[in-house]
Amino acid sequence: MPETRALRISGALALAAALVALPHVLSFSQQEILVFLVINVLLVMSYRFLALTGEWSLGHVVMMGVGAYASAIVSKRLGFPVPLAMFTGAAVAAVVAWLLSFPLFRMKGFYFLIGSFAAGEVIRLLWKRFRDPFGGPKGLKRIDELPDIELGALQIDFFDPVAYYYFCLIVVVVSLWFLFRVERSRVGLTFHAIHWRDNLAASVGVDTRGYRTLALVIASFFAGLSGTLFAHYVGAINPNRFSVEEMVYVLTWAIVGGTATFYGPILGVVLLTALNEVVFRELGLEQARPLIYGVVLIAFVVFLPRGIESVVPRLLRVGGGLSLSGGRRGT
Amino acid sequence: MTELLLQTVVNATYAASYLALVAVGLVLIFGVMGIINFAHGEFYMLGAYCVVAVYADLALPFLLSVAVGLVFVSLVGMAAERALFRPMRENPLGGLVVSIGLLLILQSLATLGFGVRMEHIPPPSQTVVQLAEGVGIPLQRLVVILAAVALLGALWLFLRRTRWGWALRASAQDPEAAALQGISMAVASRIAFAIGAALAGVAGALTAPLVRTYPYMGHSVIVAAFIVIIVGGIGSLEGAVLAAIAYAFAHTFVTTFVDGVIADIVGLLLMLAVLIVKPTGLFGSRDRA
Numbered sequence: 001m002p003e004t005r006a007l008r009i010s011g012a013l014a015l016a017a018a019l020v021a022l023p024h025v026l027s028f029s030q031q032e033i034l035v036f037l038v039i040n041v042l043l044v045m046s047y048r049f050l051a052l053t054g055e056w057s058l059g060h061v062v063m064m065g066v067g068a069y070a071s072a073i074v075s076k077r078l079g080f081p082v083p084l085a086m087f088t089g090a091a092v093a094a095v096v097a098w099l100l101s102f103p104l105f106r107m108k109g110f111y112f113l114i115g116s117f118a119a120g121e122v123i124r125l126l127w128k129r130f131r132d133p134f135g136g137p138k139g140l141k142r143i144d145e146l147p148d149i150e151l152g153a154l155q156i157d158f159f160d161p162v163a164y165y166y167f168c169l170i171v172v173v174v175s176l177w178f179l180f181r182v183e184r185s186r187v188g189l190t191f192h193a194i195h196w197r198d199n200l201a202a203s204v205g206v207d208t209r210g211y212r213t214l215a216l217v218i219a220s221f222f223a224g225l226s227g228t229l230f231a232h233y234v235g236a237i238n239p240n241r242f243s244v245e246e247m248v249y250v251l252t253w254a255i256v257g258g259t260a261t262f263y264g265p266i267l268g269v270v271l272l273t274a275l276n277e278v279v280f281r282e283l284g285l286e287q288a289r290p291l292i293y294g295v296v297l298i299a300f301v302v303f304l305p306r307g308i309e310s311v312v313p314r315l316l317r318v319g320g321g322l323s324l325s326g327g328r329r330g331t
Numbered sequence: 332m333t334e335l336l337l338q339t340v341v342n343a344t345y346a347a348s349y350l351a352l353v354a355v356g357l358v359l360i361f362g363v364m365g366i367i368n369f370a371h372g373e374f375y376m377l378g379a380y381c382v383v384a385v386y387a388d389l390a391l392p393f394l395l396s397v398a399v400g401l402v403f404v405s406l407v408g409m410a411a412e413r414a415l416f417r418p419m420r421e422n423p424l425g426g427l428v429v430s431i432g433l434l435l436i437l438q439s440l441a442t443l444g445f446g447v448r449m450e451h452i453p454p455p456s457q458t459v460v461q462l463a464e465g466v467g468i469p470l471q472r473l474v475v476i477l478a479a480v481a482l483l484g485a486l487w488l489f490l491r492r493t494r495w496g497w498a499l500r501a502s503a504q505d506p507e508a509a510a511l512q513g514i515s516m517a518v519a520s521r522i523a524f525a526i527g528a529a530l531a532g533v534a535g536a537l538t539a540p541l542v543r544t545y546p547y548m549g550h551s552v553i554v555a556a557f558i559v560i561i562v563g564g565i566g567s568l569e570g571a572v573l574a575a576i577a578y579a580f581a582h583t584f585v586t587t588f589v590d591g592v593i594a595d596i597v598g599l600l601l602m603l604a605v606l607i608v609k610p611t612g613l614f615g616s617r618d619r620a
Binding site: 056103106107109110111113114115117118119121122125126128129244248251255287288289290291293294295296297298301302305 | 367415418419423424425427428429431432433434435436438439440442443550554557558561590592593595596599600602603606607610
């Protein structure tokens with residue numbers, strides 16, 4: 001229908017304008033938080049992509065770390081230019097995920113969860129143990145930032161959070177578009193089939209293991225990409241940044257938002273970050289962050305197991321059919 | 332060299348004993364409820380903080396503080412079972428997520444109550460028992476070993492010789508059949524959580540003066556306990572004890588003769604190898620207990 005189409009386009013344009021304008025109404029420290037938020041959106045969305053096949057991993061943040069470490073090392077040691085190093089980092093994360101898929105996809109469900117945790121911890125301990133080239137417990141420092149761009153009058157310094165925010169935004173939007181297209185393709189439908197009826201899918205000739213591996217590799221590529229975005233902005237990484245505690249936050253975002261729709265995890269990470277940075281920082285409750293995450297996690301599993309996304313359609317219907325969601329209702 | 336070897340054996344025995352206490356509790360809870368409790372390391376941590384509060388801060392006798400640890404952590408376990416885990420029964424992912432939430436809550440409460448810094452606990456006893464020339468064990472560690480043997484022995488008798496023990500094993504083997512025989516699943520779960528949490532609490536209380544006591548101390552213990560229950564066969568109590576001994580010896584020997592991080596890696600690789608080759612564990616069967 002042309003009317004919904006117009007609504008969609010205007011909704012998308014409004015969203016784009018809001019995203020472009022957003023950093024200019026924020027303070028400097030809030031702009032930095034915004035950069036991390038965009039990076040975390042990519043991380044949690046790549047996590048959801050793996051969850052499409054029904055497997056929940058506890059090693060996903062380590063895959064982010066693999067990207068960050070690989071990218072930092074190739075730019076520091078081998079002198080790769082930063083954009084190329086970023087791509088290399090993400091590709092290394094994908095390759096590591098492919099190698100790990102051989103032992104890990106002998107397991108399913110709970111065993112996969114524990115196995116992915118163990119594999120991730122082994123990688124993290126290797127970073128800790130081998131000072132060369134991983135820098136040991138203190139990690140790597142002085143990682144190159146994106147080089148400045150000078151195009152005549154236009155000068156872009158990526159040390160500035162606003163500039164880096166725009167850069168991340170472009171990378172993340174392109175990545176999300178790719179993930180969205182894959183999810184809506186035959187491949188994505190096959191993931192669905194594997195999630196809900198894996199034996200049936202296998203019995204009609206679907207290579208379930210192959211598709212699971214594909215999901216893991218793609219998810220890890222984008223997790224690695226989010227890691228490289230992080231590493232070249234902050235300039236320092238260490239093994240603890242990618243520990244299982246961080247993984248718990250990603251899990252919380254995914255569960256609070258819900259994983260059935262494309263927008264669910266984005267809602268989760270945006271709302272929880274806003275809650276954390278705006279409300280708790282103002283109230284001086286930052287120390288209690290894990291406590292509040294714990295309570296939120298339990299409350300959602302008990303009272304709203306399908307996440308915030310499950311109440312969004314109801315809210316929109318109550319609002320007199322005005323579709324503010326840009327028409328993206330998910331699956 | 333023989334002295335060093337013997338000393339390492341003694342140290343490994345000590346490590347095995349408290350690890351077995353934690354792992355057996357974890358297996359018991361899994362057996363009856365089908366839930367893996369990620370917050371089990373925090374039960375251990377709570378036990379240690381009972382010693383901080385009662386023994387180090389109030390200067391009451393050490394054994395009293397251990398008893399407080401046992402009772403308090405057992406009550407926390409029962410409360411968690413009633414409020415959080417019972418609604419998640421037979422919902423492994425939900426139960427797991429809830430236990431991660433509980434883990435975060437208990438860690439932050441410990442941080443808010445006592446601070447993140449390591450607690451100083453004066454040693455209850457400085458005595459070292461000489462076992463042979465150059466091989467000794469501090470009395471405190473010997474107490475941990477003896478307590479572990481006594482408690483695990485008592486648990487074994489309870490499970491084999493009492494009606495409640497039979498009920499617990501029955502509900503682990505086949506919940507529906509057990510329920511049809513009139514065994515209350517709610518009571519069985521509560522007992523499993525009470526015992527499992529109490530064992531972790533006692534382990535934490537007894538080892539508090541010997542390890543670094545701080546709010547995140549549960550992390551290394553829970554990782555070791557997971558390795559143990561996977562290697563031993565998830566759901567097998569005897570397997571957990573044997574695997575605790577095997578893991579503690581492997582870990583202590585590699586730590587002593589190579590280094591600690593490599594020992595952690597070896598432990599995790601051991602678990603991965605078991606998961607790949609025989610996911611039911613070395614001593615596990617298809618049943619849960």
